[in-house]
Amino acid sequence: MSVNATAAVTANVRLANATSKPVVDTEKGHRIRLFLGYLIVTALVVGIFAYGFNYYTLNSSERPFSPKHVLLKPSGTIGVKLGLLGLAMFLSIFLYPLRKRWAWLGRQGSSRHWLDNHVLLGLAAPFVIALHAAFKFRGFAGIAFWIMLAVSLSGVIGRYLYGQIPRSLNAAELSLKEVQDIQAKLGEQLAEQKVLPQSDLRALLNLPSPERVQNLPTVVALVYMMLLDLSRVFKIATLRRRHLSFVEQIFTLGGLRKTTHPELERAIEVAREEASIAKRVLFLSCSQKVFHLWHVVHKPFSYTFALLAIIHIVLVAMMGYFSF
Ligand code: HEM
Numbered sequence: 001m002s003v004n005a006t007a008a009v010t011a012n013v014r015l016a017n018a019t020s021k022p023v024v025d026t027e028k029g030h031r032i033r034l035f036l037g038y039l040i041v042t043a044l045v046v047g048i049f050a051y052g053f054n055y056y057t058l059n060s061s062e063r064p065f066s067p068k069h070v071l072l073k074p075s076g077t078i079g080v081k082l083g084l085l086g087l088a089m090f091l092s093i094f095l096y097p098l099r100k101r102w103a104w105l106g107r108q109g110s111s112r113h114w115l116d117n118h119v120l121l122g123l124a125a126p127f128v129i130a131l132h133a134a135f136k137f138r139g140f141a142g143i144a145f146w147i148m149l150a151v152s153l154s155g156v157i158g159r160y161l162y163g164q165i166p167r168s169l170n171a172a173e174l175s176l177k178e179v180q181d182i183q184a185k186l187g188e189q190l191a192e193q194k195v196l197p198q199s200d201l202r203a204l205l206n207l208p209s210p211e212r213v214q215n216l217p218t219v220v221a222l223v224y225m226m227l228l229d230l231s232r233v234f235k236i237a238t239l240r241r242r243h244l245s246f247v248e249q250i251f252t253l254g255g256l257r258k259t260t261h262p263e264l265e266r267a268i269e270v271a272r273e274e275a276s277i278a279k280r281v282l283f284l285s286c287s288q289k290v291f292h293l294w295h296v297v298h299k300p301f302s303y304t305f306a307l308l309a310i311i312h313i314v315l316v317a318m319m320g321y322f323s324f
Helices: 003-007 011-016 028-056 077-093 095-099 111-132 139-164 176-192 198-205 210-214 218-241 246-251 262-282 284-318
Strands: none
Touching: 028 111, 077 095, 077 111, 077 284, 095 111, 111 139, 139 284, 176 262, 198 218, 198 262, 218 262, 218 284, 262 284
């Protein structure tokens, strides 16, 4: 397979397709929709926060005298709608785990896309709920909020670990044999390409020995993994810089951004994927162990938060707050 075939598509697809012949970037539509999702949510949250800033910074006794109180208090015209939006987000967040249990739901769309939507909603929900609560977190609802925030923050670590386990296009974990086959193909492509000298690639592909990794305490191994991911960004920039003129180096922010040289970018994509997959294989047992433990924490906290949120919704419904 040519360097071209591997490098033309996105990171996750690239991994799964390293042994086939992909030509079309089928993920583009999803990426655009996701980007728009982040844009809309950010605009909404920032817009309402900016509008309500002089209200949210008042203390509880001053708020009823603000002209914005009727709009922004939790039961206000905007406040209650934010609560309903939070509820819709909350229900949608749970579609991802439900999908694994309901076969018909599981057949809709791809797992990876559902997870991306889960992450978008999971990150946005605490902001929307904080605005709904007008930044006053009390009682059941307050506890639910803090648990949701903890679940959301833990989700960021979970998402990182999820990405450390090599997966196929439908997000199923790949066997070690499948990963090694992909690695071998990437290695062949790297050896064939003529753009990047092998001596330059050595720094990028240099990893600690398996024995050393095995003896590391889990937390240290996790931090090490993250540092390797971070340092790869700069090593790739160094690789790029060697092929760029001074002006190009400035426009690409010292090689951090992609260049307009397709051959170079294709070779770099293969090198990046090879370095990334080699690191994931090296730390695989550690990632799997921690990801399993992470599930044990993320799940019960999510359900506790769901229970408290439901109690809160039932209580406000009984108090007649939905008669707007
Ligand atoms: C605040 C709202 C959130 C709730 C209530 C929530 C809830 C859940 C639940 C119930 C699961 C299934 C757990 C299991 O099957 O063991 C799950 C999985 C997951 N969540 Fe969240 N989550 C939230 C936010 C987030 C965020 C913000 C992220 C990432 C930034 C995230 C990343 C993940 C990942 C990576 C998985 C595991 C995927 C898998 O193994 O298939 N979650 N979440």
